[in-house]
Amino acid sequence: xxxxPAAQQLVLQHVRCGSTASIPFxxxxxxxxxxxxxxxxxxxxxxxxxMMDGYAVRAGDGNRLRVxxxxxxxGATSDPLLPHEAxxxxxxxxxxxxxxxVVKQEDVQREQDHIQLSQTARVGQNxxxxxxxxxIDDVVLPQGTLxxxxxxxxxxxxxxxxxxxxxxxxxxxxxxxSELVAVNQKPVGSQIRNSNGPMIAGLAxxxxxxxxxxxxxxxxxxxxxxxxxxxxxxxVLILSGGVSVGDYDHVPKVLAELGLVTVFHQVNMKPGxxxxxxxxxxxxxxxLPGNPLSAFVCxxxxxxxxxxxxxxxxxxxxPIPAQLTIDCHSKHDRPTYAPAKIHSIGVEPLPWQGSSTxxxxxxxxxxxxFPAGEFHAKAGDHVPVLPxx
Ligand code: AMP
Ligand code: MG
Numbered sequence: 001x002x003x004x005p006a007a008q009q010l011v012l013q014h015v016r017c018g019s020t021a022s023i024p025f026x027x028x029x030x031x032x033x034x035x036x037x038x039x040x041x042x043x044x045x046x047x048x049x050x051m052m053d054g055y056a057v058r059a060g061d062g063n064r065l066r067v068x069x070x071x072x073x074x075g076a077t078s079d080p081l082l083p084h085e086a087x088x089x090x091x092x093x094x095x096x097x098x099x100x101x102v103v104k105q106e107d108v109q110r111e112q113d114h115i116q117l118s119q120t121a122r123v124g125q126n127x128x129x130x131x132x133x134x135x136i137d138d139v140v141l142p143q144g145t146l147x148x149x150x151x152x153x154x155x156x157x158x159x160x161x162x163x164x165x166x167x168x169x170x171x172x173x174x175x176x177x178s179e180l181v182a183v184n185q186k187p188v189g190s191q192i193r194n195s196n197g198p199m200i201a202g203l204a205x206x207x208x209x210x211x212x213x214x215x216x217x218x219x220x221x222x223x224x225x226x227x228x229x230x231x232x233x234x235x236v237l238i239l240s241g242g243v244s245v246g247d248y249d250h251v252p253k254v255l256a257e258l259g260l261v262t263v264f265h266q267v268n269m270k271p272g273x274x275x276x277x278x279x280x281x282x283x284x285x286x287x288l289p290g291n292p293l294s295a296f297v298c299x300x301x302x303x304x305x306x307x308x309x310x311x312x313x314x315x316x317x318x319p320i321p322a323q324l325t326i327d328c329h330s331k332h333d334r335p336t337y338a339p340a341k342i343h344s345i346g347v348e349p350l351p352w353q354g355s356s357t358x359x360x361x362x363x364x365x366x367x368x369x370f371p372a373g374e375f376h377a378k379a380g381d382h383v384p385v386l387p388x389x
Pocket of ligand 2: 176177178219241242248290
């Protein structure tokens with residue numbers, strides 16, 4: 001049976017960054033990935049700019065100066081500053097020609113049309129020089145940048161009315177199981193509500209993918225076949241349930257009939273061993289086990305890296321070391337990925353009642369990796385974890 005890292009590499013061999021789309025500037029750009037380097041179309045600031053409310057002066061002109069004008073933010077003057085002159089200036093306003101310093105108004109004594117400086121001005125003080133933030137043609141936002149609110153502000157500064165972003169992969173989510181009912185139905189007998197469908201759709205959307213279908217089908221090969229067929233227009237199909245070896249686990253067989261090229265089926269891990277990955281035409285197909293925690297862990301280990309790469313981002317599959325805050329003893333028959341919580345001081349595994357419960361995940365922000373076999377670690381030891389975000 002294949003190990004997790006090898007299975008992840010196989011997934012990555014089947015994905016590449018999506019094509020470029022141009023979208024209008026606005027809040028819709030948030031969380032998208034920039035698809036091409038964005039350069040400055042002009043210097044910023046475009047002029048030598050005052051960073052203070054005060055007086056524009058010529059440094060070395062002496063401490064008593066005549067005030068000859070006013071420049072508010074958004075204003076300008078074409079009059080040059082002559083020797084022993086000052087101009088009233090406000091934050092953000094352009095310096096007049098000849099001025100090379102701004103003196104804060106707090107450091108000035110005003111006497112009618114004159115000012116008295118308490119200290120001699122230094123060249124460049126309180127001035128943001130033209131081009132000091134960015135120079136024309138600088139790459140300000142490189143390809144691959146994730147658009148957060150600060151980036152949105154920069155895009156506005158740069159005047160990007162349309163933004164080149166990586167196309168979002170489309171995702172269909174198909175929950176399978178005859179025991180499942182929708183959220184608005186009351187389960188009777190041994191029925192349960194379909195929690196994987198919304199959870200997986202939410203995970204996919206959180207990664208930045210576009211969820212175009214979220215369906216629920218019973219363990220019926222005919223209905224399964226038509227539901228899967230209907231989802232094959234999407235870039236990624238994520239199934240939950242029915243991938244194991246039970247009599248009602250029809251997913252592998254139906255996928256095979258529809259032309260699945262299997263890349264792997266079963267991975268040496270816990271939870272989530274029955275996981276399946278393959279392709280049908282251009283669609284990546286992930287079959288996640290139905291147990292909610294298994295589905296969650298398999299999504300993080302296999303689906304998320306694929307979606308991130310398709311979105312022009314790094315797959316984030318490398319575990320990082322975190323310091324345990326408590327002693328930890330375990331015995332697992334396979335390498336195990338358990339819900340855990342990283343605090344500012346370290347990590348601790350969360351209580352976990354088996355793969356059928358997702359309650360532990362509400363608090364989790366990481367998966368902690370445990371090796372197969374007996375494992376003992378003390379508080380303060382470093383253990384590998386995969387952050388969930
Ligand atoms: P399966 O992988 O189909 O054998 O399902 C394993 C377990 O997960 C069973 O107990 C199912 O009832 C449960 N399960 C399967 N699909 C879902 C789902 N969509 N939501 C919640 N539980 C599920
Ligand atoms: Mg099932």
